Amino acid sequence: MAWHDVSDGGPLLIRESPLESARFGCAVQRLTVPTGSGSGYSISAVREAVAGSPGDVIVLRYPAEHVGWFAELTTLGRTAVLADCLVYWRLRVGEGRTPEPSRDLRTTTSVAPTAVRELVSDIFASYGNHYMANPLFEAAKALAGYREWALRSATEGRCLALRSRSEREGEGEPRLLALATLEDTVDGSPTEILLAGVVSGAQGRGLYAHLLKAVEDRTRARGGKEVVISTQGHNTRVQRAWARYGFEPVQALLTVHLIRSRLLRGPER
Template identity: 65%
Template sequence: MGCDGLGTRAVASPLESARFGCSVERLTVHAEHPASFTMVREAVLLSAADVIVLRYPADRVDWFAKLALLGRTAIFADSLSYWRLRPGDGRRPEPAQGLRTTTLTDAAAVATLVSEIFAAYGSHYSANPLFGATEALAGYQEWALRSAAEGSCLALGTAAAHLGLATLDEQGPRTEILLAGVVPEAQGQGLYAHLLKGIEDGTLARGAEEILISTQVHNTRVQRAWARYGFEPVSAVLTVHLVKSRRIIP
């Protein structure tokens, strides 16, 4: 979705459309494939979707005011901070007896862990009154289940219980961490670093060159954990929802 050699276009998101009961399209402008605002403007004007989820590099600081003039309601939805680690450079925690990371494929366990960990997570969906919290959480569960079906879901825990979960995109030379967290009752005990270690171990094993992760800029707690582990910030991305004005709920 987004920009490529053929131009800039919004691409339908059928899963989100079905989940939220309105037509949703996605348009992503990547820093490595730069696009002018004119290109984005044309893509927005050509779209008939109820909602366009637009993501673009945060250094395009003049874009939001221009987006607000395109005949849609522009909702500032979030600002993402991206962090990167070179595999092998992580500050690994000392081994903890009985604690391990394993590949998780059990659908029920994945759905339960996502619900426990991310029920209160303030994602970009929270900014839009058309997108309900229950449906947004179901979307995270679907996303995690796809990773699990591909063998790219890790669980952190003991023989008795799962304590954390990470879902991954492991294509090519990069491992991108899509979701990662520890269940609420186990937070604050240093377990998150063990989850990161499991991800780094798997990335090293397959010979990948980079681990990438992102979160909303307000989530400073997890960013401190990344910094302690050895991640470094590399970029920032803004998310804007462009909504047909007739669809906004008062």
């Protein structure tokens, strides 16, 4: 979901999530309450949408300012699991506090599928994402989903990586040090960083700022005006890096998994 979504106040619609359903072996649906001054949704609209859902798990996201909604969600006949608080940050292109250029780094948009999978597996192996709150979802399958997500971005040309000119790996190839996958359009919407990180063996060397600069440069070249990025609220380390670079916090969304309670019961004796 893009952070800047707005709505005309029509009915909330639950979307099927076939990839997640296949991955986790249960019927997963998504329900996102749009944000913005024009949305005007209440908990009653959520209640109505949930009541008609046949899904096993509904991944619900809504603006965090609705602090009273979670108590209401516990009365909908499902088990409500508070999964995360997703925080969004924004950078106005041209305002980034860019690092000094490095002769050892090169930005590339061509990353082999095998390399994408390896990078994501390394960078996000221990990332505390919202799937981890749900006992029905296995951590290994969630990580596989991140790999698939990144691979789709790479095959569509929406991927940036940093290579080292001096460090080499298998068969003399320059070593890949960092990866960012993106979502952007040509209609003036912000470029959204979907996944971004530095490989574990290269962290602490200031490379993340170079990765953000590569995204900002790409956005500028495409005529974009803003870059947005999000993470779970607990991930304060990366949020400090965003603040140092020039990003500012703009929005928070709560994620709640609404689970059919019978799925959480142990086998009957």
